[in-house]
Amino acid sequence: MDIATLIGMVGTFGLVATAMLLGGSLAIFIDVPSVLITVLGTLMVVLVSYPLKDVAGLAKVVSKGFFNRDLAPDEYVDRLVKFGQLVRTEGILALEEAGKDVKDPFLKKGLMMAVDGSETEAIVSQMESEIEALADRHKKGADILQTAGTISPAMGMIGTLIGLVQMLQNMADPSAIGPAMAVALLTTFYGAMLANVVFNPLAGKLRTRSSSEVLYNTIIMVGVESISKGDNPRVIESRLNSLLPPNMRKSQFDK
Numbered sequence: 001m002d003i004a005t006l007i008g009m010v011g012t013f014g015l016v017a018t019a020m021l022l023g024g025s026l027a028i029f030i031d032v033p034s035v036l037i038t039v040l041g042t043l044m045v046v047l048v049s050y051p052l053k054d055v056a057g058l059a060k061v062v063s064k065g066f067f068n069r070d071l072a073p074d075e076y077v078d079r080l081v082k083f084g085q086l087v088r089t090e091g092i093l094a095l096e097e098a099g100k101d102v103k104d105p106f107l108k109k110g111l112m113m114a115v116d117g118s119e120t121e122a123i124v125s126q127m128e129s130e131i132e133a134l135a136d137r138h139k140k141g142a143d144i145l146q147t148a149g150t151i152s153p154a155m156g157m158i159g160t161l162i163g164l165v166q167m168l169q170n171m172a173d174p175s176a177i178g179p180a181m182a183v184a185l186l187t188t189f190y191g192a193m194l195a196n197v198v199f200n201p202l203a204g205k206l207r208t209r210s211s212s213e214v215l216y217n218t219i220i221m222v223g224v225e226s227i228s229k230g231d232n233p234r235v236i237e238s239r240l241n242s243l244l245p246p247n248m249r250k251s252q253f254d255k
Contacts, residue, residue: 005066005205012197031186037159038190042152049147054140061141062202064209073219074248076107077240080223081252083111084233092117095227106130106217110224120228127221131214138210142203149199156191160184219243 020026047055086094092114099111106127113123163184167177219240226236234253241249 002066002205005202008201009197016193016197028182029186029189031183034156034159034163034183034187034190037162037187038152038155038194041155041158042148042191042194045151045155046144046148050140050144055144058141058144061137061206062145064138064141064206073216073244074250076216076219076223077237077244078252080220080227080240081233081237083223084227084231084236087227087230088233092228092230104220107220107224110220111227114224114228118228120225123228124221124225127217127224131217131221134217135210135214138206138213142206142210145199145203145206149195149203152194152199153188153191156188159187159191163187215243 017026020029043055083095083098086098095111096115099108099115102108102111110123110127113126161184163180167180167184170180171177222243223236223240226239231239237251237253241251
């Protein structure tokens with residue numbers, strides 16, 4: 001669980017709810033027609049913009065914003081260098097036994113392709129395709145969320161206009177103007193909350209998470225490529241360290 005996403009979202013809703021309570025009752029901020037216009041209206045427009053299968057699969061992609069893989073790129077470098085040392089001393093088939101303890105499916109697949117004798121170019125091509133597919137899925141999910149973040153305030157404004165029209169039809173009753181105006185503004189409020197607390201932040205987090213996963217998988221791909229070619233472990237480590245920020249680079253051979 002990404003605690004930052006949870007704290008940020010719950011904290012924001014909590015602060016807004018506290019401000020509501022300090023000014024009166026939460027009940028005055030609840031309006032079913034406004035919810036229908038902003039929430040369901042946004043969903044309907046998103047369905048116009050994207051295929052149903054992409055919208056239906058959004059939940060799995062969005063989960064990346066709340067649940068992230070426990071990845072440490074420098075640990076991947078260490079492990080890949082050790083696999084390289086193993087291959088240099090015992091041969092490529094030694095990876096079959098060592099690979100049984102590997103939990104990362106992407107790394108495991110790359111190692112097993114090397115064990116099976118696949119050409120290095122074929123291994124790299126397959127792994128590059130998977131990385132590109134991963135990035136494409138995450139980009140599509142972020143784009144859908146970004147679209148929802150753009151649409152929800154607009155749907156809120158539409159709801160406000162509907163409320164204003166209904167209010168103007170009752171101008172003969174001055175006592176009804178205030179409550180009607182309050183209800184009309186609620187749709188704008190809902191739209192702004194959805195866009196700025198839910199959709200846009202999740203889109204940003206998904207893009208960040210996608211960049212991280214692409215980096216980790218690229219490290220794995222480069223490592224498996226070097227192992228498959230039989231590179232010296234020092235060369236493997238040097239290639240992989242070049243993909244890391246300077247503060248994360250370390251060497252097993254300097255100890």
